[in-house]
Amino acid sequence: MENLCPNLKSRNSQVIEMISTTFLLLGLALCLHVAECTPKTTPLDNIVFSALNCRKHSAVLTDFGGVGDGKTSNTKAFASAINKLSGLASDGGAMLIVPPGKWLTGSFNLTSHFTLYIHKDAVLLGSQDESEWPEVAILPSYGRGRDAPGRLSSLIFGTNLTDIVVTGGNGTIDGQGAPWWKKFRNGELNVTRPYLIQILFSNQVQISNLTLVNSPSWNVHTIYCSDVVIQWMTVLAPIDSPNTDGINPDSCTNTRIEDCYIVSGDDCIAVKSGWDQYGNKVGMPTQQLVIRRLTCISPDSATIALGSEMSGGIQDVRIEDITAINTQSGVRIKTAVGRGAFVRDIYVRRMFMKTMKYVFWMTGSYGEHPDNGFDPKALPEIKRINYRDIVAENVTYSARLDGITNDPFTGICISNVTITLTEKPKKLQWNCTNVEGVTSNVTPPACDLLPEKKPMECPFPEDRLPIEDVKLKSCSIASTVA
Structure with missing residues (x-):
């Protein structure tokens, strides 16, 4: 199925059209040692959705003892279902349907050649029982948990994993994060808070058509992955909630993030690749990344952040058609002495911003470190950063661009930018240190370190990344009777 590019404002109506009829509960009796499953007598209206791959087999959470009353734990039901469905990976794969209801659960693990489908009237509720959140190994490129x-x-x-789809009819995952936020603020945790979705060391990953709310911390984290599609996601968190990043691609290659709406207490999208010496050692950059048609609201953070954990490198990032409203900054670079690695070949075009603190912000002193083992001589290389075709309204500062002494950020190009200021703007609109580059057709005029060049456009690649040509298939579950 062609991946269409509709306007974000029509998102909800198009999702409703995609889910053509009301979903009624279906059970499929699952037989691990036969070629196919025998359907129960409960009929099922058609569900139609887009996915990297369709599945031959399907089952419903209630077939494994799931109870959707919002009170009964379904952690064991999810584990049992996915364990049994994993046996069908070599026979066309399997899909687990989460039907209408409120499904309380702790952490559960996915399997390969598998689809988790969350119905539009289903809500997954994160358990408040900490025993249902097992501790797991630290990430090798971080050296410790992010919080603790x-x-x-x-x-x-x-x-x-290989070939994993987490999708739905815009069903909801509610992390019930408020108790976690309180404990974090009070310094009561010695472990990093849970994320809502985290996929590691995997390829052919799709996360789509879901609403994520109240995550304890980051919402979506793909790390050490390749060939990733994240689209049609709604992510909502209170704007004062700590570290509720929307989507964080981390040491990933060939990723497409598109058509998402994010309200966050932190960066709407944070591009990462490991932390200081640990990220240097693993050495896995985030690269071949396209981000487009994003709407972001985050008064205290960035629309899209590159870093600050970028010690495996970030390169070849293409960002376009972005809307930021009441957000602290646009596409921001965050790095520091001790990070090493690079942020390079970044291309941004067609951004609209309204009510911003900064339009452009680069920080070379974002110096939080995992421990004292970082190399103070590990200087990051920031170069070939390109912005063009940007309109921003009600802005306090046009730019704050702070490179590193004896390690300037170079090759900065900014063209065709119109910024209108708030009623009480800062007097110094372009605050620049340790940066080099050019500007063209920029209002208000940039600092002396970014001199005006004859009319020109900053570059944006004309080629396509491999992930842009990945087309989703139209998948469905036909109504059947025994």
């Missing part, structure tokens, strides 16, 4: 020495498993977790 250890880390807890995510609500939906997967590692070393």
Whole structure:
């Protein structure tokens, strides 16, 4: 099925059209040692959705003892279902349907050649019982948990997988994060809070058509993955909630993020690749990344952040058709002495911003470190950063661009930018240190370190990344009777 590019404002109506009829509960009696499953007598209206791959087999969570009353734990039901469905990976794969209801659960693990489908009237609720969140190994490119020495498993977790789809009819995953935020603020945790979805060391990954709310911490984290499609996601968190990043591609290659709406207490999208010496050692960059048609609201953070954990490198990132409203900054670079690696070949075009603190912000002193083992001589290389075709309204500062002494950020190009200021703007609109580059047709005029060049356009690649040509298939479950 062609991956269409509709306007974000029509998202909800198009999702409703995609889910053509009301979903009624279906059970499929699953037989692990036969070629096919025998359907129960409960009829099922058609479900139609887009996926990297369709599945031959399907089952419903209630077939494994699931109870959707919002009170009964379904952690064991998810584990049992996915364990049994994993046996069908070599026979066309399997899909687990989460039907209408409220499904309380702790962390559970996915399997390969598998689809988790969350119905539009289903809500997954993150358990408040901490025993249902097992501690897992630290990430090798971080050396410790992001909040604290250890880390807890995510609500939906997967590692070393191939061909995994987490999707739905815009069903909801509610992390019920408020108790976690309180404990974090009070310094009561010695482990990193859970994320909602985390996929590690995997390829052919799709996360789409879901609403994520109230995550304990980051919402979507793909790390050490390749060939990733993340689209049609709605991510909502209180704007004062700590570290509720929307989508974090981390040491991933060939990723497409598109048509998402994010309200966050932190960066709407944070591109990462490991932390200081640990990221240097693993050395896996985030590269071949396209981000487009994103709408972001985040008063205290960035629309898209590159870093600050970027010690495996970030390169070949293409960002276009972005809307930021009441957000602290646009596409921001965050790095520091001790990070090493690079952020290079970044291309941004067609951004609209309204009510911003900064339009352009680069920081060379974002110096939080995992421990004292980082190399103070590890200087990051920031170069070939390109912005063009940007309109911003009600802006306090046009730019704050702070490179590193004896390690300037170079090759900055900014063209065709119109910024209108708030009623009480800062007097110094372009605050620049340790940066080099050019500007063209920029209002207000840039700093002396970014001189005006004859009319020109900053580059944006004309070729296509491999992930842009990945087309989703139209998948369905036909109504059947025994």
